Every structure is written in C-alpha cells, then in structure tokens.
Amino acid sequence: MKWMNVEETLRGAEEPLFWVGAFTVASLALWLVYRLLSGFRIWVLGNGKLLSPKLGKWAVVTGATDGIGKSYAEEVVIVSLSVHPQLARRGFAMMLISRSQEKLDDVARTLQELYNVETKTIAVDFGKSDIYCRIEAALAGLEVGVLVNNVGVSYSYPEYYLHIPDLENFISNMINVNMTSVCQMTRLVLPRMAERSKGVILNISSASGMYPVPLLTVYSATKEEYRRQGIIIQSVLPFFVATKMTRIRKPTLDKPTPDRYVAAELSTVGLQSQTNGYFPHAIMGWVTTKLVPSSIVIFLGARMNRLQRTGYLQRRRLREQRNGTGLKTGVMTDKRQQARVQGCWARRAGPRGPGLNQQPFPTANTASASASWGIRSQETPKTFEFQPPAKLVQAVPPVKLLEKEGDYELSHGPSGVSRLLLVPGFLPPEEADWIYSKLLAELPWSQKTNYRHEEPCSISSTSSSFFFSSSFISSPSIFSSSFISSFSSSSPSSLSSVLSCVKSLVTLNTVMYLMMPVIQGDQVTSQEMLSHEQLKDVSIVAAAGEAYEEPRLTCWYGALPYTYARSSLTSNTQWHPLLLKLREAVERRSGCSFNSLLCNLYRDGRDSIGWHSDDEASLGHKPTIASLSLGDTRVFSLRKIPPPEDEGDYTYVDRIQVPLSHGSLLLMSGSTQDDWQHRVAKEYHERGPRVNLTFRTIHEEPEGHRAGTKLRFTVQHPREASESGRSQNLNQHHVLPSNHLR
Numbered sequence: 001m002k003w004m005n006v007e008e009t010l011r012g013a014e015e016p017l018f019w020v021g022a023f024t025v026a027s028l029a030l031w032l033v034y035r036l037l038s039g040f041r042i043w044v045l046g047n048g049k050l051l052s053p054k055l056g057k058w059a060v061v062t063g064a065t066d067g068i069g070k071s072y073a074e075e076v077v078i079v080s081l082s083v084h085p086q087l088a089r090r091g092f093a094m095m096l097i098s099r100s101q102e103k104l105d106d107v108a109r110t111l112q113e114l115y116n117v118e119t120k121t122i123a124v125d126f127g128k129s130d131i132y133c134r135i136e137a138a139l140a141g142l143e144v145g146v147l148v149n150n151v152g153v154s155y156s157y158p159e160y161y162l163h164i165p166d167l168e169n170f171i172s173n174m175i176n177v178n179m180t181s182v183c184q185m186t187r188l189v190l191p192r193m194a195e196r197s198k199g200v201i202l203n204i205s206s207a208s209g210m211y212p213v214p215l216l217t218v219y220s221a222t223k224e225e226y227r228r229q230g231i232i233i234q235s236v237l238p239f240f241v242a243t244k245m246t247r248i249r250k251p252t253l254d255k256p257t258p259d260r261y262v263a264a265e266l267s268t269v270g271l272q273s274q275t276n277g278y279f280p281h282a283i284m285g286w287v288t289t290k291l292v293p294s295s296i297v298i299f300l301g302a303r304m305n306r307l308q309r310t311g312y313l314q315r316r317r318l319r320e321q322r323n324g325t326g327l328k329t330g331v332m333t334d335k336r337q338q339a340r341v342q343g344c345w346a347r348r349a350g351p352r353g354p355g356l357n358q359q360p361f362p363t364a365n366t367a368s369a370s371a372s373w374g375i376r377s378q379e380t381p382k383t384f385e386f387q388p389p390a391k392l393v394q395a396v397p398p399v400k401l402l403e404k405e406g407d408y409e410l411s412h413g414p415s416g417v418s419r420l421l422l423v424p425g426f427l428p429p430e431e432a433d434w435i436y437s438k439l440l441a442e443l444p445w446s447q448k449t450n451y452r453h454e455e456p457c458s459i460s461s462t463s464s465s466f467f468f469s470s471s472f473i474s475s476p477s478i479f480s481s482s483f484i485s486s487f488s489s490s491s492p493s494s495l496s497s498v499l500s501c502v503k504s505l506v507t508l509n510t511v512m513y514l515m516m517p518v519i520q521g522d523q524v525t526s527q528e529m530l531s532h533e534q535l536k537d538v539s540i541v542a543a544a545g546e547a548y549e550e551p552r553l554t555c556w557y558g559a560l561p562y563t564y565a566r567s568s569l570t571s572n573t574q575w576h577p578l579l580l581k582l583r584e585a586v587e588r589r590s591g592c593s594f595n596s597l598l599c600n601l602y603r604d605g606r607d608s609i610g611w612h613s614d615d616e617a618s619l620g621h622k623p624t625i626a627s628l629s630l631g632d633t634r635v636f637s638l639r640k641i642p643p644p645e646d647e648g649d650y651t652y653v654d655r656i657q658v659p660l661s662h663g664s665l666l667l668m669s670g671s672t673q674d675d676w677q678h679r680v681a682k683e684y685h686e687r688g689p690r691v692n693l694t695f696r697t698i699h700e701e702p703e704g705h706r707a708g709t710k711l712r713f714t715v716q717h718p719r720e721a722s723e724s725g726r727s728q729n730l731n732q733h734h735v736l737p738s739n740h741l742r
C-alpha cells in the first residue's frame with residue numbers, strides 16, 4: 001500500500017521534475033552560450049577603439065621604465081595611434097613616472113623617436129609617501145585621459161611573514177609602493193576626469209591578490225561610483241609575465257612578454273572591470289578559482305613556496321660562500337635596495353682605500369706587463385674590519401675601470417683564463433685621423449636585420465609548460481603581500497585574508513606538476529631540462545623570431561659569410577687596401593692571424609651593441625678577437641656570466657668598463673667569450689661617429705647545424721671533447737634571454 005503511494009507520488013512528480021531538469025539544462029546552456037559569446041567579445045573582438053586621446057591628451061604611467069609599465073607606456077601610444085591612423089601624430093602625450101631619471105629619459109626618447117609623441121617625466125621614489133605634492137604640481141593643468149597605476153614591488157623570494165627581515169620597513173615600503181601610490185595617483189587625476197566625464201584608470205595588480213581584490217575598499221567603491229560618470233576603472237590581475245621582477249627570462253604561452261600581455265590587456269578595457277588581461281591567464285584564473293578545490297590549492301601552494309624558499313636560501317648560501325661574504329642578516333628586498341647598499345658592508349682597515357673606480361686593480365704600464373686580478377687581490381693586505389651593514393647583504397662588486405695599457409687576466413674560470421690586452425695609442429693620432437675618415441667614407445656600410453630569439457613551441461610544451469613556477473601560487477609563505485594588499489579589503493579577518501589569497505593561484509601547470517617528480521619546485525629553465533642533442537635543436541627550431549634593425553651599420557670581410565642573431569652578413573672578398581694594412585699591423589702586435597673582419601659603425605651615441613659573447617661555433621673554440629677603435633670614445637663594458645645557481649641573475653657579477661679611445665686596440669682571448677659578455681651601451685650625451693674593426697678568424701660551420709649556432713649548442717668537436725671546457729659549459733652557461741640583442 002505504502003509502495004503504491006510512493007509510486008503514485010513519483011509518477012505525479014515526473015512531469016514537474018522533467019520541467020525542472022529541462023529548465024536547469026536550458027539555463028546551463030544559456031549560461032554557456034553567454035559565457036562563450038562574452039569570451040569571444042573580450043578575447044577575440046576586443047575593445048581596441050576605446051583608448052584614444054579623445055579621453056584626454058595625456059596618459060600617465062607609473063613605474064614606466066621596466067617590464068609591464070614600460071610596455072604600457074608604448075602600447076597605449078600604439079593603440080591610440082591605430083585608432084586615429086589618419087591623424088597619425090595624435091597619439092597620447094605620455095607622462096612617465098618612475099625612480100630613475102636616466103631610465104625615464106631612455107623610455108621618453110624612444111617614444112619621441114618612434115611615435116613622435118610629446119613626453120614628460122617625473123623621477124620619484126614611490127616607496128616614499130611625501131612625493132605627491134611634486135607629482136601634483138607636475139600634473140597641474142594636464143588633461144589626463146588615462147592613468148596606468150602600474151608601479152609595484154614584490155617579494156624576492158617566498159618568506160614566512162614574521163621571518164621577513166626588516167619587516168617594519170618592508171611593510172611600509174610595500175604599502176607605499178603597491179597601495180598608497182594607487183590611491184594617491186587616483187586622487188590626483190580622478191577629479192578632472194569626473195569633471196570631463198571621461199577617463200580610464202588601469203590598476204595593475206597581480207593574480208596573487210585575486211581574492212580579495214587588492215585595495216578592494218577603495219576600488220570596489222570608486223569603480224561603481226565613477227562608472228556611471230563615464231570613467232572606467234579596471235583592475236588588472238596578471239599571472240606571470242616575463243619581466244625582471246618575476247625573474248622569468250624565457251617567455252612562454254602562459255608567461256608572455258610584457259608587450260604581448262599589455263597588447264592583449266588593452267583590448268579588454270571597458271569590457272571587464274576586473275581582468276586577468278590575457279586569454280591563457282583568464283583560463284588559469286578560472287581553473288584556479290572555480291575548478292580546483294581550494295584545499296588542493298592551499299596544499300600545493302604551501303608546498304611549492306616552501307620548496308622555492310629553500311631553493312632560494314640554498315642558492316644564496318652558495319653565492320655567499322663563493323664571495324666569502326657570510327651574511328648576518330638576510331634582507332627581503334628588491335634589487336634597488338641591494339644596489340643602494342653595494343660595497344658598504346666591509347672596508348679595508350686603515351686609511352681609506354681608493355674610490356670606487358680606483359679599486360685595487362691591476363694596471364700595467366707596458367704591454368708586456370701581466371696582471372691578474374685574482375693574483376693581485378691575494379697580494380693586497382687582507383685585514384678587513386667588519387662594518388655592520390645598515391641593511392644588507394650581498395655586495396654588488398664595484399665596476400672596475402680599465403684604462404691603461406696592459407695584458408689583463410680577467411678571471412680564471414669556470415672555463416679557463418679570460419684575457420684582455422689593451423693598447424690605447426695603438427695607432428698614432430694623425431694616422432688614426434686619416435684612416436678614420438677614409439674608412440667612414442669608403443667602406444660599404446649597410447643595415448643588418450636581426451631576429452629575436454623566440455621560444456620554440458615544441459620546447460615550451462615539453463619543458464616550460466611542465467615547469468611549475470612556484471611563484472604562481474600564493475601560499476602561506478608568500479601570503480603576506482596578499483595579506484598586506486587585503487588590509488584594505490572588505491573581509492576583515494586575517495584568516496579569511498590568508499585563505500582567500502591562498503586560494504588565488506594555481507596554474508594548469510599545477511596539475512602537470514603532480515606528474516612531474518623531476519621538478520623539485522625550483523626554477524628550471526627549459527634549456528636546462530634539455531639534453532645535449534635537444535640543445536642542438538633549439539637553435540634550429542628557433543629560426544623564426546621578430547625582426548629588428550641593428551642599432552648600427554656593419555660590413556663584413558672574409559672568404560665566408562658570418563651568421564649571428566639569426567641573419568647573415570655576406571662577405572666582401574675584396575679587402576680595402578687600408579684594411580689589409582691594419583690587419584697586418586694587428587697581426588704583428590697580437591701574434592695571431594685573422595681571416596675576417598667585422599666592421600661596426602656607431603653613427604652617434606644612440607647606436608650600440610647589446611650584451612653578447614662572440615661565441616658562434618664558426619669562430620671556433622676560445623677565439624681571439626682583435627678590436628680596433630677609431631673616432632669618438634665609447635665605453636666597452638664586460639660582465640661575467642653568472643653561475644647556474646644564479647639563474648641568469650647578473651646582479652652580483654664582476655663588471656669592467658674599458659673606454660675605447662681613438663686608435664686603441666683591444667684583444668680578447670682565452671675564455672673571454674665563454675665566461676664573459678660584452679657590449680657598447682647607448683650614451684645619453686652627444687657622441688660623434690665611431691668605427692670599430694673586429695678582426696676574427698672564421699671557420700666553416702661545423703657539420704649538421706644551422707649557421708650562427710652558438711658553440712655551446714653544437715655537438716662536441718673531437719678536439720674540444722678532450723679539453724676540459726665544452727660539455728661542462730653546456731651546464732654552466734645560460735642561454736641569453738631574448739632581450740639580449742645585438
């Protein structure tokens with residue numbers, strides 16, 4: 001009887017249940033269609049037309065000299081120009097705000113040159129709270145259409161909140177830079193935007209603060225209030241972008257270059273009030289907040305950050321041992337702070353030593369004199385008294401200046417002895433003048449186009465995307481930044497702040513991570529994970545890449561073409577008679593013979609050559625390169641390649657500067673191309689033209705690889721295999737990141 005009742009009831013409920021089910025399915029389907037359509041609208045169609053000087057003549061970017069901020073400074077102009085191509089010169093005028101005037105000048109000059117837009121700069125330290133009067137004065141009277149609140153600092157490694165050294169200053173600095181700056185800058189520009197009923201404010205935050213939204217109190221209120229007045233305020237929450245701050249050197253699909261990220265983000269303006277800004281990041285945001293249970297995120301996050309912290313501390317210890325600098329305290333600080341304390345923690349006892357550029361440094365007065373820094377430094381009296389550091393930590397070695405004639409040993413390892421011979425007046429002045437003007441006028445100078453290294457997809461899918469960047473996760477050991485950013489949030493309890501920030505981040509990589517015991521949570525670059533054979537393929541796969549014109553003119557002499565930076569210089573086989581004479585003179589002085597010559601013409605101070613080593617396989621093992629300079633003096637800089645545990649961080653490496661004057665000869669030999677990089681940087685004061693002749697010996701490309709391949713990517717040469725260096729080098733050297741362009 002009872003069963004009959006149940007059955008009857010069920011039968012009666014069948015139809016309503018059917019409709020409930022149908023309604024549920026229909027609403028889910030509608031929801032899905034809506035999500036797909038809005039995804040299409042945001043990520044495919046975008047909203048590129050919104051940013052134009054109609055919003056106001058000026059765009060203001062804070063933290064505009066590096067990473068994402070620098071890309072915003074450029075992309076905002078590009079977008080505004082593309083909106084009004086017919087008014088080609090009507091991009092935003094740019095107000096750039098950052099700490100270093102030198103870098104600001106650099107970015108401002110680039111924008112003026114490339115896009116012919118007006119620029120202004122303000123050099124201020126956002127770590128200080130008394131800077132806003134100056135900014136207010138500089139902004140007075142400017143019609144600001146776009147404000148990009150980008151400036152920010154982060155942890156240098158994950159650390160437990162109470163273990164953060166100098167916590168008090170750390171907190172105030174982080175709050176000043178990450179939060180006060182946003183509120184104050186908004187205070188300065190919003191009133192005028194409100195008066196005009198238009199404007200865009202982009203607040204660049206981080207996905208690590210996705211829950212709760214950083215500065216929630218300020219923004220969630222202002223966003224709604226001002227949206228109705230026609231002002232768009234958007235929170236931008238990127239996951240990882242390959243910038244200096246994140247220390248990610250190789251862009252991949254999920255860790256884009258800042259340019260790629262910003263270009264994608266700008267097309268979401270006006271469509272999303274909170275955005276991850278870039279499609280793969282949006283997926284990561286969805287997966288980590290909606291799909292993966294927060295308990296898993298918490299567990300993995302905590303684990304990964306502990307591992308990263310341990311790895312970081314181990315590397316630091318290694319570095320300290322190497323430098324002989326036992327550190328009393330660790331400082332959680334960014335490189336700027338490290339740079340500020342450089343050289344201050346120990347000094348020689350007794351009378352003060354020479355100034356920074358006159359460190360005990362071997363200089364020799366005759367060409368035959370030989371000086372080794374290693375040896376010299378052992379000879380110098382060695383009583384040091386400990387000077388307690390103000391903050392600090394690891395000393396950044398002072399840059400050494402090399403001016404006098406001499407034969408210098410730069411270093412003794414890891415690949416062998418690196419040597420430099422400097423002969424300042426190699427050519428007598430009048431002879432040099434005459435040769436210089438002839439070469440300037442008569443050599444076939446031309447513009448070479450190079451190609452940036454692009455991460456080949458095949459590699460990122462086999463290694464980088466498996467590589468779990470532990471910093472992707474915000475977890476208990478890194479929580480304090482989210483903790484701090486949540487002070488102003490609407491969720492009052494610290495526990496909920498912690499939980500919500502912990503909940504925030506795991507990438508798809510996390511899932512991969514579970515399957516990848518090989519990855520110990522420490523940063524591993526894709527190159528390091530590849531076998532020797534695969535390394536060879538890297539340079540073959542990476543044939544494509546974005547083209548750029550070398551910032552100088554060149555020409556090339558010799559029997560064979562010379563390939564570097566993914567393009568070749570065709571050879572001039574008919575040597576100019578003057579060049580033949582010079583070659584003879586250089587060969588006599590160096591005792592080496594050279595079959596080729598690369599000539600560089602730096603037209604003015606803005607022409608340059610970026611950090612590189614002349615270590616293409618075609619130059620052979622441990623090449624000797626003779627470099628003759630004519631014309632205006634330019635500074636030739638060298639920096640030591642850091643050991644693998646520093647993961648491409650050049651902060652603490654030895655640096656040397658050699659002013660190369662008219663008629664000087666510089667010879668690089670031994671392991672200089674293995675263990676050091678060199679460059680001639682842009683200069684910001686007037687510089688006339690300079691001709692540089694680098695004599696080299698070029699060999700047929702080793703069999704089976706692409707022209708221009710770096711020696712460390714080639715299959716071991718039989719002769720070299722027996723020597724110590726090569727296979728070791730594969731592990732010792734980092735691949736130049738893509739921004740090392742020459």
Ligand SMILES: O=C(O)CCC(=O)C(=O)O
Pocket residue numbers: 598600609614627636660678679680692694
């Ligand atoms: O111009 C210089 O002094 C350096 C040129 C250079 O490094 C090169 O051509 O590889």
Ligand SMILES: [Fe+2]
Pocket residue numbers: 612613614678
């Ligand atoms: Fe070079």
